[in-house]
Amino acid sequence: MSGGRWFLLQSGLLLALLVLLLLLCSQRVDHAKDKLLPARLQLVRTLHLTDFALWSEARYTRHPSQADWFAPFQDFPSSFEHFPAGSLMGPLPARPATRIEIHRQPSGTTP
Amino acid sequence: MMRQLKILDFAIASLRRRKGKSLSIVVVFAFTVAALSSVLLLTHALRREATQLLAGAPDLVVQRVVAGRHDLIPMDYQTDIEKIPGVRRVTPRLWGYYYDSLTGANFTLLGVSGAPDGLTMLAGRLPAGPNECAIGSGVAEARAITTEDELYLISQDNLGVGFTVVGVFSANSTLLTHDLIILEKQALQKFFAFPPDRTTDLAVEVYNPQEVDMVAQKIKRIHPDARPITHGEIVRTYDAVFNWRSGMLLSIFSVALVAFCILAWDKATGLSAEERREIGILKALGWDTGDVLLLKFWEGTVIALTAFLLGITAALLHVFWLGAPLLVMVVKGWSVLFPQFQLVPYIDLQQLFILAFMTIVPYLVSTVVPCWRAAVTDPDSVMRG
Numbered sequence: 001m002s003g004g005r006w007f008l009l010q011s012g013l014l015l016a017l018l019v020l021l022l023l024l025c026s027q028r029v030d031h032a033k034d035k036l037l038p039a040r041l042q043l044v045r046t047l048h049l050t051d052f053a054l055w056s057e058a059r060y061t062r063h064p065s066q067a068d069w070f071a072p073f074q075d076f077p078s079s080f081e082h083f084p085a086g087s088l089m090g091p092l093p094a095r096p097a098t099r100i101e102i103h104r105q106p107s108g109t110t111p
Numbered sequence: 112m113m114r115q116l117k118i119l120d121f122a123i124a125s126l127r128r129r130k131g132k133s134l135s136i137v138v139v140f141a142f143t144v145a146a147l148s149s150v151l152l153l154t155h156a157l158r159r160e161a162t163q164l165l166a167g168a169p170d171l172v173v174q175r176v177v178a179g180r181h182d183l184i185p186m187d188y189q190t191d192i193e194k195i196p197g198v199r200r201v202t203p204r205l206w207g208y209y210y211d212s213l214t215g216a217n218f219t220l221l222g223v224s225g226a227p228d229g230l231t232m233l234a235g236r237l238p239a240g241p242n243e244c245a246i247g248s249g250v251a252e253a254r255a256i257t258t259e260d261e262l263y264l265i266s267q268d269n270l271g272v273g274f275t276v277v278g279v280f281s282a283n284s285t286l287l288t289h290d291l292i293i294l295e296k297q298a299l300q301k302f303f304a305f306p307p308d309r310t311t312d313l314a315v316e317v318y319n320p321q322e323v324d325m326v327a328q329k330i331k332r333i334h335p336d337a338r339p340i341t342h343g344e345i346v347r348t349y350d351a352v353f354n355w356r357s358g359m360l361l362s363i364f365s366v367a368l369v370a371f372c373i374l375a376w377d378k379a380t381g382l383s384a385e386e387r388r389e390i391g392i393l394k395a396l397g398w399d400t401g402d403v404l405l406l407k408f409w410e411g412t413v414i415a416l417t418a419f420l421l422g423i424t425a426a427l428l429h430v431f432w433l434g435a436p437l438l439v440m441v442v443k444g445w446s447v448l449f450p451q452f453q454l455v456p457y458i459d460l461q462q463l464f465i466l467a468f469m470t471i472v473p474y475l476v477s478t479v480v481p482c483w484r485a486a487v488t489d490p491d492s493v494m495r496g
Contacts, residue, residue: 054286
C-alpha cells in the first residue's frame, strides 16, 4: 500500500474511533438525562443542597456559594484564590493509619 | 486527485526518511492537544453538571452575618420572611462541619426532619431516629463501614456518640454526597449543641422565579444583618469556580504549549541543509514552487492531523473513561476525601473545533511559510547552500 493511502486509511480509522467515542458519550448523556439527572435533582431538592462535595479542605471550597464575602469566588472580583500562601504551603503529609474499632456489646453480656 | 495522492505519497516517504524527528513532533503535538483538551473537557462537563444539578437548589438561602462572618440565624427570621408576599415556603437548614481526627477528613453533617422516602440514590433510608444516620460513599470508605454498622463521632460536648448507619448514598451521587453524614434534625441539634432557637440558614422558595431578587431585597430591608444568596448567584459562583480552575490548569499546560510552539517554530524556520537540498533537487527536476509548497502542506497536514486525532481521542478516554487520573492530582488540592470523577460526558463540539483551529492551522502556517522562502530561490543556490 502506498504511503498516501496508508495515511488516509490511518486517519479514517482514527476519525472513526473519535466518532465512535463521541457517539458513546452522547449515549451516556442521554442515559444520564433519563436516569441519573432526575435522581440527582431529587437529592438536591430533598436535602436542599447548594454545593458539590468536591473539595472538603476548607469552608470556602466545600461550599463556595455559601462562603464569607472575603473568601475566594465571592463578590469581590479580585478575591479569587490568588493568596500567596496557596503557592508556598503544601498539604500536610498523610496521617498514620490508626484505627480504633468500638462495637456495642449485646445487652446482658459482660466484658 | 491522483496528483494530490502522488504528492501525499512523496510527503509520507519524506517524513519516513526523518522518522525520529517526525515521530517526536507527533508525540509532543499529541500530548499538548491531549493536555489542553482534557482540561477543557473536564471543566466543561463540571460546569454543565453544576448548571443542571443546581437548578434544584433553593431559590434563596438566607444567612446571618455577624462581624463579617456567617453566624447562626434566629428562627424568628423564618416567620418574618414567610410574611413577605411571593414567598411559598421557608425551610430551616441545619448543617455544620466535623473534623474527623481518625481519618484527617472533614465531613459535612446535615439534619433532616420527617425522613422523606423514595430517594433513588440511597441504598437504605434516611435517619428517622436520634441514633441513626445515612452517609456518603466517601465517609463509608474512609471509616470502612456500611449499612447496619456503627459510626462513632465526638460531639460538641466531647462525648463519643454512636449512630447506626441506615443508608449509604450510591457512587452515582458522589459529586453531591461524598462527605455527607445525614442525621435526624433533633439529633444534629443535640450533637452540635445548637441553641434551640437558632438554625444554620434558611432555604426560601419563591412562587415566581423573577421575584427572587425583589424578595432578597425585602429580606435585607427587614433584617439588615441577613445575607440572602440567590439561586442565580449560586450558579454563577460555580461558573466562576470552574472557569478559574480551568484557567489555572490551562496556564500550567500553556507552558507545554509554549514549548511545543518553540519546537514547531524551530523546526519550521530552521530548514535543515538536507531539506534545503531536497527542495533544490525537486525544483531542478522540474517541480514548480506550487508543487513544493503543496508537498510541505501535506507533510504538515499528516503530522498535525495525526497528532490532533490522537490527542483528542486520548483526552476523551482520559477524562470520561479513566476518570481524569492525571488531572485529579492537580484538581484534588488538599482534600482528604475526594470523589472519583464519574462525569456525564457533556462535550462542547465548538470547543473541539476551536482547539483544532488553534493547533492545526498555526502548525501548517509555520511549516509552509519558511519553505516558500526556500522554494522561490534559485535551485542551484539552494543546493549549494
